Amino acid sequence: EAGVAQSPRYKIIEKRQSVAFWCNPISGHATLYWYQQILGQGPKLLIQFQNNGVVDDSQLPKDRFSAERLKGVDSTLKIQPAKLEDSAVYLCASSLASGPRYEQYFGPGTRLTVT
């Protein structure tokens, strides 16, 4: 079974530029999560999708971050414009359904450096 795929693996941009990350969840997984992991910290949930609808985006900085999951499969996370403090690893995870009974499977992450 293929795991969660993410691209790119690494990205370096200058502040005020825009960037997009892509995630392909495990086939059949209805729930998709985006996390931000700043160096030395644990992952922080940014947004959760159930199929193509948003379940929770309370911690997403909506003035610069956006995410979509068209057709309820792949998802993209965009930052526009980027700030220095956005430097982090962006993790995508998926699960069969929402709730603690369902294991989250994580992708390898995209490491973003903003200079």
Next chain:
Amino acid sequence: GDSVTQMEGPVTLSEEAFLTINCTYTATGYPSLFWYVQYPGEGLQLLLKATKADDKGSNKGFEATYRKETTSFHLEKGSVQVSDSAVYFCALSSNTGNQFYFGTGTSLTVIP
């Protein structure tokens, strides 16, 4: 709000030593608790979980017991191996299951 506090690392142990990584939580109601592991160069993987008080999660020789009275979920292993070198994250899922909170991670290095 809900949160997880994890012992800081890094932790360095000799092979076959006993491991304890402390984790305490703050939550309303009855959360579910998890330990995730991240091996070098890989993504996070679920190691074990417990969904109610007094439950014991176990996997690959690791154990953790959900202690509501002390709001703790400490990770233990009786005899660590070099292959256990990784970063370990304690995590909590709120009652609704929609919010997931991770600790800051504890880096473990096991030397032969």
